[in-house]
Amino acid sequence: MTVNAEKTVDHRRLGRALDLFDTDPLIGAGLPYWLPDGAVVRHALEEYVREAERRAGYRHVYSPVLGKRELYEISGHWSHYAEDMFPPMEVGGEQFVMRPSLCPHHAVIFRSRPHSYRELPLRMAELGGMYRSELSGVLGGLTRVRAIQLNDAHIFCTLDQVADEAAAALGLIREAHAAMGVRPVRHRLSLPGPGGKYVAAPEKWERSIALLREVLDASGLDYEEAEGEAAFYGPKIDVQVADPAGRESTLSTVQIDFHQPERFDLRYTGADGARHRPVMIHRSVVGSVERAVAHLVEHHAGAFPAWLAPLQLAVLPVSGDQCGAAAELAGRAAAHGLRAEVLAPDHGSLGARIRASRLVPYQAVVGAEEAADGRVSVRLRDGRRLGPLPAAELVDRVARAVxxxxxxxWD
Structure with missing residues (x-):
């Protein structure tokens, strides 16, 4: 993995220089494709989120990226959001739409089975595709795209459970940001504003806003209120990050929704045997995978945390005589789930290979002495030099860190 000596923190240039993603006019604007190294970063991020959600009690689902127009008429997207949706497709006399959001599908999934209060909170998660008909003038790299892979989840719960569930979602977001090495610049309570296309339900808006204020106040987080930034169906907590130029964007969100449970007539059976309406919490830990990776590229300037790095361990034999020992080390690392590669002498001098792999978290140099006694000299990306260490110890330490x-x- 190499990059030009001239440093840049624009993910559009750096991401291409690092062979993470690219675009092509034949595919279209706002529709980037992922190259192998970028796919590794994306996969690692997705797997982290899935496992974090699983540990937090979420159940994962898959839902189609298409839906009948009627689905979005019920959800309110058609009347409040149609200008940002792709036009309907006629199929067999029916109109189908590329979904702009996953929440209507999850509402239908909840509705498809009877539920008891004993099952609540029911936490439903999906890493799924959605599509926005963005104007070409606002598209850019991975931050604003037309095909979006969203880390989305919806929690169906009782009113008494809302505050705890929203607070737990904020906690999950904080954990993910710490793992990613991301530091939010602020938390925003996004409220409706004048002139926007919002659901006309003043009592529901007041209740949702009060609940989110309660969650933010209890969390001890400083936050600002911003009118005109709410979703059309309810207010939200937006976790804001900034690029190197200071431009803000929303990475993670928590939203409270009384609207769609009513529109889809969602019900559960309470302890009293009666039918009750659940509250729907929308939350995204890392937001869209595209925007998250764009921020990671710029924030880390390509030097990702080890668990996200496309190549985690570069094995550098000093000469051809050590290629066998280097291959054995790389194989041992791969058996421990690490992404390791031998950069052989035919890739250039040792110094050139070290410079070429400067963004790799761990470099293991194998010389004649090291090969003879099963040790390696270790270089860390931050400039520290360790060792020589037994090859098995290096692999074990790196695997634990990842x-x-x-x-x-290094711990």
Missing amino acids: AAHTTEL
Whole structure:
């Protein structure tokens, strides 16, 4: 993995220089494709989120990226959001739409089975595709795209459970940001504003806003209120990050929704045997995968935390005589789930290979002495030099650091 000596923190240039993603006019604007190294970063991020959600009690589902127009008429997207949706497709006399959001599908999934109060809170998660008909003038790299892979989840709960569930979602967001090495610049309570297309339900808006204020106040987080930034169906907590130029964007969100449970007539059976309406909490830990990776590229300037790095361990034999020992080390690392590669002497001098792999978290140099006694000299990306260490110890230490999802290279 190499990059030009001239440093840049624009993910559009750096991401291409690092062979993470690219675009092509034949595919279209706002529709980037992922190259192998970028796919590794994306996969690692997705797997982290899935496992974090699983541990937090979420159940994962898959739902189609298409839906009948009627689905979005019921949800309110058609009347409040149609200008940002792709036009309907006629199929067999029916109109189908590329979904702009996953929440209507999850509401239908909840509705498809009877539920008891004993099942609540029911936490439903999906890493799924959605599509926005963005104007070409606002598209850019991975931050504003037309095909979005969203880390989305919806929690169906009782009113008494809302505050605890929203607070737990904020906690999950904080954990993920720490693992990613991301520091939010502020938390925003996004409220409706004048002139916007919002659901006309003043009592529901007041109740939702009060609940989110309660959650933010209890969390001890400083936050600002911003009119005109709410979703059309309810207020939200937006976790804001900034790029190197200071431009803000929303990475993670928590929203409270009384609207769609009513529109889809969602019900559960309470302890009294009667039918009750659940509250729907929308939350996204890392937001869209595209925007998250764009921020990671710029924030880390390509030097990702070890668990996210496309290549985690570069093995550098000093000469051809050590290629066998280097291959054995790389194989041992791969058996421990690490992404390791031998950069052989035919890739250039040792110094050139070290410079070429400067963004790799761990470099293992194998010389004649090291090969003879099963040791390696270790270089960390931050400039520290360790060793020589037994090859098995190096692999074990690196595997532990990666599994811990930490930003620290060495414990």
